[in-house]
Amino acid sequence: MLRIKTIFVLLVGAVLLFSACDRTKKTQTNTTETTVTLPAFQNDSAYAFVKAQTDFGPRALGSEAHENCRVWLLNKLREYCDTVYNQNFTAKTYDGKSWPCANLVGSFGPEKAKRIVLAAHWDSRPFADHDPNPDYRDTPIDGANDGASGVGVLLEVARQLHENQPNVGVDIVFFDAEDYGPKESERIPGDWWGLGAQYWAKNPHIQGYTADYGILLDMVGTPNARFLQEQFSMRDAGDLVRKVWSTAYELGHGQYFQNKPGGVITDDHYYVNKYAPFKMIDIIHYDAASGTGFDPVWHTTNDNIQNIDKNTLGVVGTTLLQVIKNE
Ligand SMILES: [Zn+2]
Numbered sequence: 001m002l003r004i005k006t007i008f009v010l011l012v013g014a015v016l017l018f019s020a021c022d023r024t025k026k027t028q029t030n031t032t033e034t035t036v037t038l039p040a041f042q043n044d045s046a047y048a049f050v051k052a053q054t055d056f057g058p059r060a061l062g063s064e065a066h067e068n069c070r071v072w073l074l075n076k077l078r079e080y081c082d083t084v085y086n087q088n089f090t091a092k093t094y095d096g097k098s099w100p101c102a103n104l105v106g107s108f109g110p111e112k113a114k115r116i117v118l119a120a121h122w123d124s125r126p127f128a129d130h131d132p133n134p135d136y137r138d139t140p141i142d143g144a145n146d147g148a149s150g151v152g153v154l155l156e157v158a159r160q161l162h163e164n165q166p167n168v169g170v171d172i173v174f175f176d177a178e179d180y181g182p183k184e185s186e187r188i189p190g191d192w193w194g195l196g197a198q199y200w201a202k203n204p205h206i207q208g209y210t211a212d213y214g215i216l217l218d219m220v221g222t223p224n225a226r227f228l229q230e231q232f233s234m235r236d237a238g239d240l241v242r243k244v245w246s247t248a249y250e251l252g253h254g255q256y257f258q259n260k261p262g263g264v265i266t267d268d269h270y271y272v273n274k275y276a277p278f279k280m281i282d283i284i285h286y287d288a289a290s291g292t293g294f295d296p297v298w299h300t301t302n303d304n305i306q307n308i309d310k311n312t313l314g315v316v317g318t319t320l321l322q323v324i325k326n327e
Pocket residue numbers: 001002125146179299
């Protein structure tokens with residue numbers, strides 16, 4: 001998916017700490033008072049949304065799985081959101097090819113002025129150029145973590161917001177064509193990553209669209225993930241990073257969201273910050289010990305559903321719902 005330009009150091013011992021957050025609501029009837037526990041973010045549901053995407057197969061541009069997944073995602077957004085947009089565009093990739101692509105947007109409270117964007121990419125990488133086995137380096141990947149994890153969390157967030165409408169407007173954006181950058185061996189200069197985000201930031205789904213801020217998810221299914229503070233996010237929206245990280249800390253997720261500098265990562269948020277009139281941060285697993293900075297299965301054929309941890313999905317999802325609730 002993306003490139004690390006610089007690597008900052010970190011390594012932390014692993015203590016898994018997970019806390020569930022239940023929301024309760026009191027309802028008054030004629031004579032009795034009952035306490036009803038409302039469902040909060042469901043880890044199993046998020047996991048099922050990740051698996052549903054990988055069950056289509058690799059969602060590489062131009063594939064049947066890509067088109068089938070687009071239709072499925074659009075229908076899920078229509079099920080939960082107030083307004084849904086399918087933004088078609090053509091992606092021109094570094095190898096001179098052109099592909100039919102689509103950014104998908106699901107909006108809650110489209111009339112509200114105050115808005116938050118939640119985003120992830122839904123395409124998967126067409127080649128496993130980091131696979132340990134050279135025979136697989138032209139094979140498309142499932143992208144369970146690199147793509148589907150963020151989308152799965154956001155679909156579950158959408159399902160929850162459908163049950164409990166937020167006070168602010170929320171736009172869930174699924175970017176296409178994030179992960180067709182040049183292979184590791186090719187080293188071709190240019191802005192070949194985040195093509196869907198580049199298109200949307202320059203041509204939003206509504207003319208003149210803006211938001212208060214955005215949060216991007218990428219690789220949010222790693223077991224015992226470490227979400228460090230990515231450097232473009234800190235440069236462009238440091239206060240927002242601190243707000244999200246302190247919200248996670250208050251929920252008991254401090255082992256995941258750590259107040260330490262992460263990598264410098266060219267992900268979709270980089271292009272949103274470059275071209276759109278608001279700022280977006282990136283929640284992304286960072287592992288200095290892995291060599292690439294990412295999960296060991298990154299851009300390999302092992303990036304599949306077996307390596308997704310539903311607890312990590314839950315940590316990110318509950319944090320997002322709390323951030324929205326605090327607005
Ligand atoms: Zn990737």
